[in-house]
Amino acid sequence: MIEVKELTKFYGSGENRFQVLKNISLKIEDGDFAVVLGASGSGKSTLLNVISGLERPDSGEIIYDKSNISTLSDNSLVEFRRENIGFIFQQYYLLPNMDVDKNVKMGADLSSNKDYKAIIEAVGLENKLHKYPSELSGGEQQRVSIARALAKRPKVLFLDEPTGALDEQTGRQILDYISKLQNECGFTIIMVTHNLNIAEMANTVIKMNSGKVSEIYTNSTQKTAYEIGW
Amino acid sequence: MRLGGDDMVVGVKDTAKLIGISIISCCAVLVCTMFLNFNMDIVSIKEDIVSEQVMIFYDAQVSTAKVVSIVSGGCLLVTSLIMLIFYIKHYIGTHKKELGILKALGYSNFKIAKNFWVFGINVFIGTIIGFCGAFLLMPYFYKLQNEDNILPSISVNFHPILLLCLVVIPTVAFSIFAIFYACYKLKKPVLMLLKDNLQMSTGVHKIKSERNTDSLFIDDLKRSVLKSKKTLVFFIVFSSFCFSAMTQMSASMKDLSSVMMGAMMMMIGLVLACTTLFLAITTVINGNAKTIAMMRVFGYSQKECCKSILGGYRPLAYIGFAIGTVYQYVLLRLMVDIVFKDIEGVPVYKFDFPVMLISLAVFIIFYEIVMYVYSEKIKNISIKEIMLENKY
Numbered sequence A: 001m002i003e004v005k006e007l008t009k010f011y012g013s014g015e016n017r018f019q020v021l022k023n024i025s026l027k028i029e030d031g032d033f034a035v036v037l038g039a040s041g042s043g044k045s046t047l048l049n050v051i052s053g054l055e056r057p058d059s060g061e062i063i064y065d066k067s068n069i070s071t072l073s074d075n076s077l078v079e080f081r082r083e084n085i086g087f088i089f090q091q092y093y094l095l096p097n098m099d100v101d102k103n104v105k106m107g108a109d110l111s112s113n114k115d116y117k118a119i120i121e122a123v124g125l126e127n128k129l130h131k132y133p134s135e136l137s138g139g140e141q142q143r144v145s146i147a148r149a150l151a152k153r154p155k156v157l158f159l160d161e162p163t164g165a166l167d168e169q170t171g172r173q174i175l176d177y178i179s180k181l182q183n184e185c186g187f188t189i190i191m192v193t194h195n196l197n198i199a200e201m202a203n204t205v206i207k208m209n210s211g212k213v214s215e216i217y218t219n220s221t222q223k224t225a226y227e228i229g230w
Numbered sequence B: 001m002r003l004g005g006d007d008m009v010v011g012v013k014d015t016a017k018l019i020g021i022s023i024i025s026c027c028a029v030l031v032c033t034m035f036l037n038f039n040m041d042i043v044s045i046k047e048d049i050v051s052e053q054v055m056i057f058y059d060a061q062v063s064t065a066k067v068v069s070i071v072s073g074g075c076l077l078v079t080s081l082i083m084l085i086f087y088i089k090h091y092i093g094t095h096k097k098e099l100g101i102l103k104a105l106g107y108s109n110f111k112i113a114k115n116f117w118v119f120g121i122n123v124f125i126g127t128i129i130g131f132c133g134a135f136l137l138m139p140y141f142y143k144l145q146n147e148d149n150i151l152p153s154i155s156v157n158f159h160p161i162l163l164l165c166l167v168v169i170p171t172v173a174f175s176i177f178a179i180f181y182a183c184y185k186l187k188k189p190v191l192m193l194l195k196d197n198l199q200m201s202t203g204v205h206k207i208k209s210e211r212n213t214d215s216l217f218i219d220d221l222k223r224s225v226l227k228s229k230k231t232l233v234f235f236i237v238f239s240s241f242c243f244s245a246m247t248q249m250s251a252s253m254k255d256l257s258s259v260m261m262g263a264m265m266m267m268i269g270l271v272l273a274c275t276t277l278f279l280a281i282t283t284v285i286n287g288n289a290k291t292i293a294m295m296r297v298f299g300y301s302q303k304e305c306c307k308s309i310l311g312g313y314r315p316l317a318y319i320g321f322a323i324g325t326v327y328q329y330v331l332l333r334l335m336v337d338i339v340f341k342d343i344e345g346v347p348v349y350k351f352d353f354p355v356m357l358i359s360l361a362v363f364i365i366f367y368e369i370v371m372y373v374y375s376e377k378i379k380n381i382s383i384k385e386i387m388l389e390n391k392y
């Protein structure tokens, strides 16, 4: 379980100092599909980065199964991410000089995953193993980044608007891959989006509004990527 | 970068990054001016020489001055040329998208390339400082060269031809060269410029990557980093080569020629080694900042990042050191056997093992400190900044 307690985060200093996260508290159960919903600039990405240990909060606690990561040293935080966390970003951030195989291996090596090729197959890229990111379409690049994140067998997968740069059709396909793989592997998903429809795929929805959590609710039934009709 | 206007591609501010060229051309001109000026001034006293003994000394002075200015000047000239090529290539590489847009808008290659003349400013700044610096040092230098007062006293004169050859011509030549080289580098289809790393997808590369599918990611990355910028491999080897050759040569110079020559060699060696090493490592880190940031996001430790990004260069640095050692031995052997052949009192030259060991030890310490400093830099690469940077 992930427990977030009274999280605050500021950016800037002096005159320009402003609060991006205002006293955020929430809980996410293991195996949840949580969606963080909110307008652009409401602090979703910042919340995601802080919960995942990429950034440090100014105050508050982030507790993973009783261990508080906000007190960890830099090196332990890297170690924590290595053991637990997977990331998928809107911009993919693939390594440009490495082919698909090597990009996925970057994730696989962290958990000594020898059969990462199965994951490349699962996202349907077995024919593009030795292509470079520049030779792939946006959807394919995002599938590589999914394979990279999953190959490291994370306990929690963080996604920051993973379909934001894709057309609807491809976006739906991506979401389908992700939820299918979640059903198989049972990791926790925390996904940021500003798309209301995608929220219907989640069982926990966290709505954010200018740095505050305005609403948290649970869906009794989760829709599949093809049912959300966006 | 601004679109439109004449300064749309490279501006004067970009020349700040080429400080390496300024430093190196400054050294080159400093050394060459001193020795060449000395050579020209010494001619005026040739008639006053009566004894044969003094004549031999005179000839020796003239030929060492020639050797030193050719060896150091030539070496430094080649380095600044390679650095300039590298910078332009690198600049075009990192600004591919903007340059591609300009081309797509219909700007001709030459119209874009002609802005690259500004890189000549670096050469001008370096050479003019070197030239003026030489004149400040010259009185001491003349005295040192003629320490024992064997020759009649020589006065310092200004030779405009040297100003032309060492400052004006290099500046103009470098500017023209920069324009033409940029023009040549821009001769690529627009799409090639607009898309990231399209040139990486060559057949050769692919075959190689298939062969080592069982190796670890960080080893693959190490190889890929080395392969993706071959010029940097050259710079690292060259840097340690200079360090090794020049420091060892300078120790021998002290015995063979003068303390002044030794100090000069040492200075050139250190300047060349430092500028090229810093240039190369900075480029490696900046060029791989995104990769490093992503590795850190995924939980690769600082040590693993360093190992894969910088570690591959270490063996090359030691190879450069070894080559430098051999080179300086061969060069000095030739110099002693040919140039100083007829001069009496020149000590016999043999390989100086202790000096090599000291030089190696200093090199190891120096290199590892630089690596340590840069590994701290890697640690401080902000993941967030890299991610924000990408959102245009």
Ligand SMILES: Nc1ncnc2c1ncn2[C@@H]1O[C@H](COP(=O)(O)OP(=O)(O)O)[C@@H](O)[C@H]1O
Binding pocket: A011, A012, A020, A038, A039, A040, A041, A042, A043, A044, A045, A046, A047, B384
């Ligand atoms: N590194 C930063 N420095 C200063 N301000 C930032 C930084 N990152 C984000 N912000 C600001 O914080 C606010 C929230 O950003 P973000 O979390 O990215 O929002 P969202 O993902 O919901 O669009 C925005 O106003 C943004 O401009």
Ligand SMILES: [Mg+2]
Binding pocket: A044, A045, A046, A160
């Ligand atoms: Mg965001």
